[in-house]
Amino acid sequence: ESRRDLDGVRLLITAGGTREPLDPVRFIGNRSSGRQGAALAQAAASRGAHVTLIAAHVEVTLPEGVAVVSVETTAQLAEAVEQHAPESDAIIMAAAVADYRPAAVSNAKIKKETVGDTLTLELVKNPDILAGVAARAAANQIVVGFAAETAETDEALLELGRAKIARKGCDFLVVNRVGWNEGFATQRNAVTVLDRAGSIVIEAQGSKLSVADEILSVLAERLLA
């Protein structure tokens, strides 16, 4: 298959999980493998897009033919997005970004000998990068967010998604259910894409590469509209 429907489209994609340091040897992280974001980058590049991939911690090999910017923390990811967003036709925020970071980072390793039996961490909220990008987006830029949620039912999942897209103000939201054995760190994925109105645009399931291609077709259609 050799679709070139994203020829020349400038695409910014974030992938992987951010890591928020506690001290020089420890961090607060998450189970994102970066696989869905890397698959989006690979599929987009093969459809002709110029892809910049902002990669937080990933556990997969990143595709050839995309410009990679490596970051670790949410602050670094925010800075890289801010720098590259203005020159992008579309922005896909697939990274799992830490909602909170430690209030203080210790320059010395935290030692149990000095801390004692309980250690209390104070965390402060990170800025919402997606909401910021969506608020500043030009009329012709498309912004896509992701929502990884634990939900009991499909209906509950969609309700969380609808509330989230309203909060974030992005054009599309890719909702996927995550759990101990679902979504994160797996080969396959099942997603529902919502538009601003909260309506279902597509439902896609399969390998993360095939899901990526279906998400990109939604983008391609909007870009051509």
Ligand code: C5P
């Ligand atoms: O609010 P929640 O973390 O569920 O939102 C997920 C979406 O928002 C993802 O697209 C993620 O990349 C983005 N996000 C962000 N900045 C944050 C938290 C999440 O851009 N601080």
